Amino acid sequence: MSTPAAALDRPSPSACPNCAAVLETDDRFPVWCPACEWNLQAAQPVVELMARKRSRAEREARRAEAGRRRTQARVEELFDALHSGDGTVADRSWLLAAALAGLVHLITLAVLGGSLALLLFGTWPLRVVAACLLGFGVLLRPRFGRIRPDRTFLARSEAPALYALADRVAAAVGARPVDHIRFDERYNASFGRVGLRRRSVLSVGLPLWSTLTPPQQVALLGHEFGHDVNGDHRRGIWLNWARSALLEWHLVIQPNHFLSHLLLAVPKWLTGRLLELMDRLTVRSGQAAEYRADELAAQVSSTVTARQMLEALLLGPSAETVLLRYRSLPRQRSGPGAGRPDADLWAELGGLVGSLTPLERERRLRLSAREAGAVDSTHPPTHLRIKLLGGRSVDSHPVPFGPAEQDGVEAELAPHREWMERELLLG
Ligand SMILES: [Zn+2]
Ligand SMILES: [Zn+2]
Incomplete structure (x- = not known):
C-alpha cells in the first residue's frame, strides 16, 4: 500500500502481543488491537501486593468485572427494546423504583413518628434514645440543594x-x-x-x-x-429523597467494633443492596430519558x-x-498578551x-x-x-x-x- 518513502518515515506496524494481528500505529494515539481489544484501556499501574492481598484484589477485580458486564448487558437490552420500539421496559423499572422509594419514605416517617411519640410519652431513658433518633431523622430530611451564583x-x-x-x-x-x-x-x-x-x-x-x-x-x-x-424520574424529588435517605442510613451505619459489627452488618449490607437495586431500576428509565433527549436534540437541529x-x-x-x-x-514576555x-x-x-x-x-x-x-x-x-x-x-x-x-x-x-x-x- 505505502510507498517506500512513507514506509521509512513511519515506524513499521507492530504485531498485537495478544493475538498477533498487525497493528496500525499513529503516535498521536495509543496503540490498541481492534481484533482482540488488547490495550483498549491504557494499562493499569501494577502494584506489588502480598500474595494474600493480591488474591483478594484479584477476587474483587473479578467481581467488579462481572458487575460491569451485567450492567452492560442491561444497558444493551434496553437499547434493543427501544430500538425495536418497546418503551415499556423502562416504565416497569420506574414503577418498581417508585415503590421502593415509597418504602424508604415510610421507614423515615416511622422513625420520625416513633421518636416523637417516645419523646412525648416515654420514660427518661427512652426520651434520650428518641432525641438521638430525631436527630437522625433530621439527617434524612429532603435536600434540594442551593444555588450559589459564582463566577461561572x-x-x-x-x-x-x-x-x-x-x-x-x-x-x-x-x-x-x-x-x-x-x-x-x-x-x-x-x-x-x-x-x-x-x-x-x-x-x-x-x-x-x-x-x-x-x-x-x-x-x-x-x-x-x-x-x-423527557420524564427522567431520577431527577424527581420522590426518588432523589429516598436515595439520599438510603445513602444516609448506609453511611451512618459504621460497624467498627466487633460487637457493633455483629449488630450492624446486616442493616449495612441491606442498605447497600437497596441502593444498588434502586440504581439498577432507575438506570433504565434514566437512560431511556437520555435517548429521548437525543431525539429532542435532533428535533431542534x-x-x-x-x-x-x-x-x-x-x-x-x-x-x-x-x-x-x-x-x-x-x-509571552511583553505586548498585549504578556x-x-x-x-x-x-x-x-x-x-x-x-x-x-x-x-x-x-x-x-x-x-x-x-x-x-x-x-x-x-x-x-x-x-x-x-x-x-x-x-x-x-x-x-x-x-x-x-x-x-x-x-x-x-x-x-x-x-x-x-x-x-x-x-x-x-x-
Ligand atoms: Zn489482538
Ligand atoms: Zn443528558
Whole structure:
C-alpha cells in the first residue's frame, strides 16, 4: 500500500502481543488491537501486593468485572427494546423504583413518628434514645440543594443573546425558560433543578461548546432542555429523597467494633443492596430519558447534526490534551498578551473535529461501551446513542441561530473565555 518513502518515515506496524494481528500505529494515539481489544484501556499501574492481598484484589477485580458486564448487558437490552420500539421496559423499572422509594419514605416517617411519640410519652431513658433518633431523622430530611451564583454564572442582563437562543430552544422542546446559565471548564454539559423553588440551571462546559459548530450547539441545548420534559424520574424529588435517605442510613451505619459489627452488618449490607437495586431500576428509565433527549436534540437541529454533536463527545480526551499543552507553552514576555502563550486555545479546540483517525474513533466508541458498565454512568454509551438516533425518523424543525446572533453569543462569552484562560494558566 505505502510507498517506500512513507514506509521509512513511519515506524513499521507492530504485531498485537495478544493475538498477533498487525497493528496500525499513529503516535498521536495509543496503540490498541481492534481484533482482540488488547490495550483498549491504557494499562493499569501494577502494584506489588502480598500474595494474600493480591488474591483478594484479584477476587474483587473479578467481581467488579462481572458487575460491569451485567450492567452492560442491561444497558444493551434496553437499547434493543427501544430500538425495536418497546418503551415499556423502562416504565416497569420506574414503577418498581417508585415503590421502593415509597418504602424508604415510610421507614423515615416511622422513625420520625416513633421518636416523637417516645419523646412525648416515654420514660427518661427512652426520651434520650428518641432525641438521638430525631436527630437522625433530621439527617434524612429532603435536600434540594442551593444555588450559589459564582463566577461561572451568566445573568440574563449580561447575556441577552445567549438567553434568547436558550429560550427559543427550550420553547421548541416544550421546556420552561431556563433560570440560570453557567459556563464552566468541563468537557460536558448538564441540566438540573435546584432549591426549594426548583430553579433550573443549565451548565455548559466552555471547552465542549467551543468544539461544536453553531447548529451542534443548538442540538446540545436541545438535549439539555430535553431533560426538563423527557420524564427522567431520577431527577424527581420522590426518588432523589429516598436515595439520599438510603445513602444516609448506609453511611451512618459504621460497624467498627466487633460487637457493633455483629449488630450492624446486616442493616449495612441491606442498605447497600437497596441502593444498588434502586440504581439498577432507575438506570433504565434514566437512560431511556437520555435517548429521548437525543431525539429532542435532533428535533431542534437535524438527525445528522445531533449525531455530530454526540460524536464530539468522543473528543473529551483530545480537549484535555489541548488544555494541558496550552498550559505548558512558553508565555509571552511583553505586548498585549504578556503572561500568556502565543496560541489561540479556543481555535485549537474548534479545530478538533475531524482530528480522530477512524481507528481512534473506533477505540473511543468501544471505550464508551465499556464505561457503560460503570454503575454511576448517567448516560448510555455514546455508540448506542449515535446508533439509536440513526434508526429513528425525527420530524426536525431547526431552531435558527444565525451569524449575527452567533457573534452576539460569542461576545457575551468572551469575558468567560478570558477568565478561564487565566484560571488555566494559574492552576
Ligand atoms: Zn489482538
Ligand atoms: Zn443528558
